[in-house]
Amino acid sequence: MTTQMPPPRKKDPTQRTRLPTQPPGGRSREALGLTAMAAQGRFALQVCGECGTVQYPPRQLCGSCLADALGWRDVADTGRVLAETVLRHSNDLFFRERLPWRLGMVQLDCGPPAVAHLAEDCAQGGQVRLALQLDRAGQAVLTARPLRADADAGEDRQLREAGCDPKGRRVLLVDGRTVLAPALAEALGKAGARQIFVGHAEPWKRSAALEAVRGLPNVELVPLDVTDSDSVRELAALIGGKVEILVNNSYHLRDGGAVDRADVNTPRDEIEVHYLGLLRLAREFGPALRARGADGDYGASAWVNLLSVYALVNNPALGTYSASQAAALSLSHCLRAELRPGGVRVLNAFLGPLEDEWHQLVPPPKLEPPTVARAVLRGLRDGLEDLHVGPVAEEIARRLAENPKEIEREIRL
């Protein structure tokens, strides 16, 4: 059985606020391969290309045949608990704050034994399913859950540290007028978000999306225009200390590339929304998020950027839009580094074309908003950093990993 988390309570300002600390984040270069897999939610370990031995902990050559032929491959994610312990003492500040802490020595079905963070409902000697997840230092760790997890397993106090579950947390959804807003707000609400602030600029403009959002439970509309520094500052002054998850869904898509463009007004707008908008949000909301990364059981935990997959490789038909997304992506890496001391995760969800008015001339497959919302929720629960949503985004990611020049020449998605 998984112990139920106490519900979030109003903060008592006379009580000690737990300050953010990180679990030990030092890793060898080869172990950062695990972090790369965890960031995408893959369970991949090094496998020897010569003899097939699965390696763990990571190394630079095969521990069995000594060949220089290790590659990262997805492997069976199941195993059996050989031994377990509950730590009542730790040498590290992060864990000292969170004792007792449960660990297991797990025999992986794919070969090696491994130390893993153990879910509370793992049975002694039982079968478990392992995952590579990012811890609060942003580094990969192994977590183990029973093959059939409890319905309330998302509550697990310890494994919750590796994810950014919206349950009990307060969310700021930046733009209520995009086609994704109602689906995201609804999904966050159903996932148990305690309050959902939804930003809207230009309140005099009618918006079907905003009307749909307005009627959802736990939603509070707030004025927010990411192209206006004062607007962002004023909102942060009001609710900055309450936001535990920020979902930046700012969106300004127009067609066109560079050569045949009459002026730079549209590209400037794209930069204003996607790049400078993110920067303004980071300046105003970043400090409080980082400071509250360990503030109780429901402290600040994630910053989500909904980005176009064309942030990764320019689509000339959407050339300047792609460029502004690339600028936002680069800034998100800076944000990720700056929020890491607070243990706050930056999740970039790379989306393929959406089923919306701006993608009328783009052939299918196109993403329906509920698909995006489901993916973002999974990314938050699993604590991912990089999420490719839908077949187009997934294909571009695969092709980029294989041959970036090929996709640069042949992008027709």
Next chain:
Amino acid sequence: MVRPRQGYDGIAVCVPVTVPYARYSERSAHWFCGRALAALIAGAGIDKLEVDGLCVSSFTLAPDTAVGLMQYLGMSPRWLDHVPMGGASGVVALRRAARAVQAGDAEIVACLAGDTNHVDTFRNTIASFSQFARDAVYPYGSGGPNSSFAFLTDHYMRSYGARAEDFGRLCIAQRDNGLRHPATMMKRRLTMEDYLNARPIADPLRLFDCVMPCAGADGVLVMTADRARALGLPYVRILSTIERHNAFPDDPIQYRGGWAMDVDEFYDMAGIGPAEVDFLQAYDDYPVINFMQLEDLGFCAKGEAPAFVRAHDFTIDGDLPFNTSGGQLSLGQAGAAGGYLGLVEAVRQLTGQCLGGAVPDARAGLVSGFGMINYDRGLCSGAAILAAADE
């Protein structure tokens, strides 16, 4: 066909020294090693430069190694070794030094281990203990060896039905021995009630299952028996030794150590068996590893240590005197010197130089070492049988 190993005829181990242990120290490892060397030289009554070989073990000498230490201490050895094998360091150093003296590569070898313990030393040592530990163990709760031995203890208890009381019996016997030692860090008698009610550290381990990290140094001299006699030094002979690293790599979790691979050869070479030794100095950073040594060194069969412990008395006056100085569980774990504790105690027992309780008429004793939880198991094991010099 494995060639038979040469014996250690004509080799003497003498001058067991200890630089007093301290819970914390502002001194450096260099200081502890240097004071151990000074004690060895004074104890032998020789000139400093007559020591022409050194074998050094330390966790806290960084950024230096044994090489830098030679300049620091003004030594010019013609033979130098650095044995970074933690709890197996004493036995392994003994083997290296004995062969060097036997072959004429060195005349007098000082074997020593020394470590300091600043307030943050232990944490820093375990945080960067090994690449595998840093990548795949320390980020998991940062328990250090406590969590590793908790796994081994949990697995052992479930596999062989050992109870907490069984481990407690051995810990209590060791504490009784320790209370007879003037330098014991743990100064109170341990009752079973104390043991069982102690603060839990990492289930199933409780406080008195865990050694206390401290600073200190230990050492011995290795030379020819002729030389020892000429210097008038009481000495012991080496009947047999073994060492093994990364034994049984395919065992999913450690339930036996490298001794099990080499135990037959070990006793064949010694010409005596476990029943003929007068005491056992085992490596005791956690009681479960004591149980494995009792089994793997042939005092009882695998899985029978719990019953064996219930049936025997491990105090100095008992039928199997065990860790007669009190062991690390009483005296503390001075880093790599913990790997020398059994060796210096064995030499003291067999040469009539005990600091604490003496085993009556001890003629032969077994010293065992175990070290280096690099990832999920202790990698180094070693053992030696020492015998009193013939009259």
